[in-house]
Amino acid sequence: xxxxxxxxxxxxxxxxxxxxxxxxxxxxxxxxxxxxxxxxxxxxxxxxxxxxxxxxxxxxxxxxxxxxxxxxxxxxxxxxxxxxxxxxxxxxxxxxxxxxxxxxxxxxxxxxxxxxxxxxxxxxxxxxxxxxxxxxxxxxxxxxxxxxxxxxxxxxxxxxxxxxxxxxxxxxxxxxxxxxxxxxxxxxxxxxxxxxxxxxxxxxxxxxxxxxxxxxxxxxxxxxxxxxxxxxxxxxxxxxxxxxxxxxxxxxxxxxxxxxxxxxxxxxxxxxxxxxxxxxxxxxxxxxxxxxx
Amino acid sequence: xxxxxxxxxxxxxxxxxxxxxxxxxxxxxxxxxxxxxxxxxxxxxxxxxxxxxxxxxxxxxxxxxxxxxxxxxxxxxxxxxxxxxxxxxxxxxxxxxxxxxxxxxxxxxxxxxxxxxxxxxxxxxxxxxxxxxxxxxxx
Numbered sequence: 515x516x517x518x519x520x521x522x523x524x525x526x527x528x529x530x531x532x533x534x535x536x537x538x539x540x541x542x543x544x545x546x547x548x549x550x551x552x553x554x555x556x557x558x559x560x561x562x563x564x565x566x567x568x569x570x571x572x573x574x575x576x577x578x579x580x581x582x583x584x585x586x587x588x589x590x591x592x593x594x595x596x597x598x599x600x601x602x603x604x605x606x607x608x609x610x611x612x613x614x615x616x617x618x619x620x621x622x623x624x625x626x627x628x629x630x631x632x633x634x635x636x637x638x639x640x641x642x643x644x645x646x647x648x649x650x651x652x653x654x655x656x657x658x659x660x661x662x663x664x665x666x667x668x669x670x671x672x673x674x675x676x677x678x679x680x681x682x683x684x685x686x687x688x689x690x691x692x693x694x695x696x697x698x699x700x701x702x703x704x705x706x707x708x709x710x711x712x713x714x715x716x717x718x719x720x721x722x723x724x725x726x727x728x729x730x731x732x733x734x735x736x737x738x739x740x741x742x743x744x745x746x747x748x749x750x751x752x753x754x755x756x757x758x759x760x761x762x763x764x765x766x767x768x769x770x771x772x773x774x775x776x777x778x779x780x781x782x783x784x785x786x787x788x789x790x791x792x793x794x795x796x797x798x799x800x801x802x803x804x805x806x807x
Numbered sequence: 808x809x810x811x812x813x814x815x816x817x818x819x820x821x822x823x824x825x826x827x828x829x830x831x832x833x834x835x836x837x838x839x840x841x842x843x844x845x846x847x848x849x850x851x852x853x854x855x856x857x858x859x860x861x862x863x864x865x866x867x868x869x870x871x872x873x874x875x876x877x878x879x880x881x882x883x884x885x886x887x888x889x890x891x892x893x894x895x896x897x898x899x900x901x902x903x904x905x906x907x908x909x910x911x912x913x914x915x916x917x918x919x920x921x922x923x924x925x926x927x928x929x930x931x932x933x934x935x936x937x938x939x940x941x942x943x944x945x946x
Contacts, residue, residue, distance in 0.1 A: 556817060556818060558815045562813075562887045565880065566889075570848070725846070727848070729849045730834055
């Protein structure tokens, strides 16, 4: 049976843990709201870009010599996997889900005899992948460290990926990230960036049927639009991942706070019982002592 | 006869309202969009987007934004400007333009001059930075 002093110390320690987890929950909630606002603010650009791209791509698709970013280089040997995780832990299964999804993808591709190269974004994912696939990692890209995702940094990463594709270092680029469903749930999602998987826009076709004029010309615009689109897709994924991280942390910290509360109740009960038992014991000692006299 | 104009950067939507006419810096020269413009997709260079609220489109512009390049999608009733970055002209910083120009020129000097297609974006960066300095100065 633990002594009263030990129990007291444990109660105090669990109480301060609860204080920390509940503070982290509060911080995550505030950051979540911010991240969500930013994700929403980025939507109009991405949507307009998608519209223009769909318009251009269906004009270009049946022609030869389509840019590599759109149609790939015709090969399917080397896969680049960009997996987006957070820099910090304590967010429940947020990072390990991505880790697991990435590993599954790698094993599937390696099983098919393909070469896999990795570009982990965020410290947690990089640490995870380093254990198993050290040789395949091209570089580790720092995440946003809980701050706002900066478009300039994303653009840099996108330029790098574009350059790798242009130099034929990789044939297919896939992004693995947490899609933000709601505060409680994030789904690890694979998104193929190169060759570009265009959303089928059959239903939209109706009003965009009025054929566009292009200035200067389709090739030039497409050549400029594609790298931009890559950056936007990455940016969007990172914004979603950032919002998802805060959501996951909020949920994880909420249940941690609740568990700490339960632990405190249990410990307090044990403490009171022990105290009661001690008093009873003392009383018995006194009474039996008095009887002996 | 208004046209709906939207200026969006990757990070946010800067403006969305109806105007009489919008003039934008196309890569091949400035162009204006009014209602019932033919559907067009345009590549933009660094320069000023001017909005005219009234029929009087020969006077000074009612609102002006500096865009550092981007794309525009024009249809008969709508004009969406996808800017790499957009700033109201009044808030434009000359110093920032000079930093951009220096960076762009260094990047150009370091670049492989035989790779002509790769040089084009670098030249555009220089042009866009110069346009920013000029616009900020004229302000």
